[in-house]
Amino acid sequence: MDKTFHIVDVVEAIFSPEFIERHWLGRKIKAADFGVLDNRAFTRSSLDISTRRGNYQGWICNEFNVWKSFHGEGADRVRRSETLRAFGFSQSVKQAIGAADKSPxxxxxxxxxxxxxxxxRGKFRVRLDFGDKVIPSTLAKAIVSKLSSQGLTTLLIGQDRPTLEYLKSETxxxxxxxxxxxxxxxxxxxxxxxxxxMxxxxxxxxGSSVFATIASVMGDVPCNKPKTLFSKRRAADIILDELKSHQADYHPLEAAFxxxxxxxxxxxxxxxxxAREILEKARELDPENDVYALKIAAAYFRERDFSSGEAVLKSVMISQFRGSADMPLQMMRILTGWTWRGHVMSKDFERFFAAAKAGYPHAAACSAHIFQDALKDAESASKMAALALAAEPENEIFKKIGRQLGPLTTGKSGALSKLRSRLWKAGLRI
Incomplete structure (x- = not known):
């Protein structure tokens, strides 16, 4: 966790001593000793039965909406806000909540x-599938205007004070x-x-924010996505229009986002x-973000302009290799970046493969990494690395990629080839 952007506090600062003593399970727990609450329907009695059957110490729940699966067996459900506010918070936290409750x-x-x-602004800006966790600040003016037309005043909550003050002055x-x-x-x-x-x-x-979700639970109020106000296409057009007129008013990384x-x-x-025109504007504002270069190359490959996409990849790879010869290069790690939703750039993998097969060596080198790291296909990775090295035998980047992958072996390879491969992976070269 990057403490530049996250608050990490001790449990004693948040909860009362009595609450901690009652619920503290120790600094380490075994997940196997606990059941997991998920979307399956349950009742208090069904939990008791499962607890006895599994000899569980308790239950793990990572979903705020798990209450929808609870059937009360005749009893009324307790509101989520009542449950949350009944937690044994420390006196200082209670005072902070109380001060907010009294504000007119x-x-x-x-x-x-x-x-x-x-x-x-941090390391996750290269992970495109995290974008839905954030409402872009460049969309805020339109949202405030829309809500104002409905007779509603907007309260802005955020982390960047200059951005918030700018939006307040404008709206x-x-x-x-x-x-x-x-x-x-x-x-x-x-x-x-x-x-x-809130x-x-x-x-x-x-966006998909835990901070906002807790506030929603605390007040039993709906937490909406901006799509309830604007379609995705309309929101994108609004953002581009805002940046066309006021890009200089935003922090470069806010504008890039x-x-x-x-x-x-x-x-x-x-x-x-x-697509490239949009990406190139983002890259100009955030040149260290390799995902923009990768997406620009993919956009060229999409229309089979392999030479232009290859030029983008070559420029980035040479620049990064000069800075550090460690493998894989930073841009390759981003290319195969993975989250619980899958590989961030998986929709572009076939475009890189097509460029590689068309004879473009830097696309082939990227494809080798995709096969090796993302698809776990060592045979295809070695073939792609061989394509790159055949095109440029003296290229130090391609040599290093080839050495990392080792000699190609298949199910039909002889015993000597397979032995050489095992020795190679162990660091021995013969």
Missing amino acids: FPGPVVALHLRSGDIV GALLTDDFGADEFADQTLKAFFEMAL ARCQQIYA GYQAAFLSLEDKVSPRQ
Whole structure:
């Protein structure tokens, strides 16, 4: 976890001593000793039966909406907000929540959570499938305007103060500092204060944010995605129009993320040329983000302009190899980046393979890494590496990739070839 963007606090700062003593399970627990609550229907009695049968110490739950699977056997469900607020919070956390509860609102208020952090400005900005966790700040003006037309005041919550102050000056939206958030020197207490303020709003607009979800649970208020206000296509057009007129008013990485969000909404709806135009603007603002170069190359490959895509890959690979000869190169690690949803760039793998088969060696080198790291196909990886090296036998990058993969063996290979491969993987060269 990057502590530049995340608050990590000790449990004693959040919960009361009594609550900790009652629920503390130790610094280490065995997951096998606990059952897991999921989307399957359950009752109190069914949990008791499962606990006895599995000899469980308790239950693990990672889903806020698991209550939908609970059947109360005649008893009324307890509201989620009541359950959350009944936690034994520390006195300082209770005071922060209480201060938020007492803050007067000027009428009907809607919260807009503008998360920034590691997804916009940190290491996760290269992971395109995390984009839906954030509402781009470049869409905020349109959201505030839309809500204002409905007679609603917007409360902005976010991590980047200059961005929030700029949006307030442009839209008249409220900030949490208007209610005293700036009086909290402790960031944990400030976070609870802001969540409690959000919980008092009529609605919350946010990406897939735990912060916003907790606020939603705390207040039993709906947490909406921006798609309830604008279609993805419309939101992308709004962002591009905003950046065309006001790009200089945003932090470069905020603006780059706006282009990224627009690209992800339009990638399959616009031509490769239009996609590249968006990506090139993002890359200009965030040149260290290799995902833009990879996507630009893929857009060229999409229309079978292999030479232009190859030139992009070659430029990045040579630059990175000069900086560090460690393998795999940073851009290759991004190319095969994986999350629980799958490989981030999997839709582009076939385009790299096509360029490789058409005789473009840097695309072949990338393809070798895809086969080796993502698809676990050592035979195809070795073939792609051989294509790259055959095209440029003296290329040090290709040599190093080939040495990493080792000699090609197949099911039909002889005993000597297989022995050589095993020795190669053990670090012995014969």
